Amino acid sequence: MRENSVRGIERAEHLAAGNADGLERSCNGQFRDGMRIAMPSRGVERIEARFHGNGFSPHRHDTYALGLTLHGVQTFRYRGSERFSNPGNVIVLHPDEVHDGAAGTDDGLIYRMIYLPPELIGAIDGHRRTLPFVGNPVVADAGLWRALADILDDLDHEPDELVLDDAMMRIAAGLSRQAGMPRKAISAAARTAVLCARNFLEEHNARMIRSEDLEAITGLDRYELARQFRRLLGTSPHRYLVMRRLERAKRLLSTGCGLADVAADAGFADQAHFTRHFRKAFGMTPGRWNVLRNGAL
Structure with missing residues (x-):
């Protein structure tokens, strides 16, 4: 395990050094706060974040958030406890689990994350089975590290499809390995209903969707659908719908659209409604997200 930890740190230094600023400058704390966001691929978002102090207020995603700490001490509150990650560790956050994020020292923090x-x-x-749940969000797992590094090493280019498929298989194996407990089976009927509801929410995310709509297309009552949806996708139908709207909103923000126009186009009641959901999902306001996204790394 000690050898794996050393290799992980060496890999972290390689990843950070691959950025234009380089690790040497980063270690002196001379980097600017900002985010680098890669082009999404098959619904997978990859970022590099650099900041000092508190970076994110409490928020939650509807995705797995898996990351590699590259420089500094990554600290965050998760499931009621304060957590710490050093270079060489893997961060594993389960969908819909509330967390925040901060740099644990004055040197600042650099990490890369895949959603x-x-x-x-x-x-x-x-x-066919429920999602793997990893109770400890900071793990030392060389295989999981390498799988994540394969798709986080180069943020300038979209990963090759075969590389991504192989990485997904190894990441799934790593999550199951770290989860430890056997995953419960999901019936074929429930699986079909949930995937049908998911597709409907994706296709109609900009309009009002009611529980009756989902009951009609899935054949499940709203409570059973909510139960099975969370078992299969890790979140509720409502949260899934809101996150699809927020994904659309982020794409619009990146093109320079104003907040009011983004809110209306993405299906939110108004700008305040949009901002409130954005902060709950990403731990910052849309305005700050834009500033960090445009910050020099």
Whole structure:
């Protein structure tokens, strides 16, 4: 395990050094706060974040958030406890779990993260079992580290499809390995209903969707659908719908659209409604997200 930890740190230094600023400058704390966001691929979002002090207020995603700490001490509150990650560790945050994020020292923090739709992990076994849950969000796992590094090493280019498929298989294996407990089976009927509801929410995310709509297309009552949806996709139908709207909103923000126009186009009641949901999902306001996204790294 000690050898794996050393290799992980060496890999972290390689990843950070691959950035234009380089690790040497980063270690002196001379980098600017900002985010580098890669082009999304098959619903997978990859970022590099650099900041000092508190970076994110409490928030939650509807994806797995898997990351590599590259420089500094990564600290965050998760499931009621304060957590710490050093270079060489892997961060594993389960969908819909509230967390924040901060740099643990004055040197600042650099990390890379992938936001992985749960359905990609579920697809590995044909959505036949519940999602793997990793109780400890900071793990030392050389295999999981290498799988993540393969798709986080180069943020300038979209990963090759074969590389991504192989990485997904290894990430799913790593999550199951770290989860430890056997995953419960999901019936074929429930699986079909949930995936049908997911597709409907994706296709109609900009309009009002009611529980009756989902009951009609799935054949499940709203409570059973909510139960099975969370088992298969890690979140509720409502949260899934809101996150699809927020994904659309982020794309619009990146093109320079104003907040009011973004809110209306993405299906939110108004700008305040949009801002409130954005902060709950990403731990910052849309305005700050834009500033960090445009910050020099």
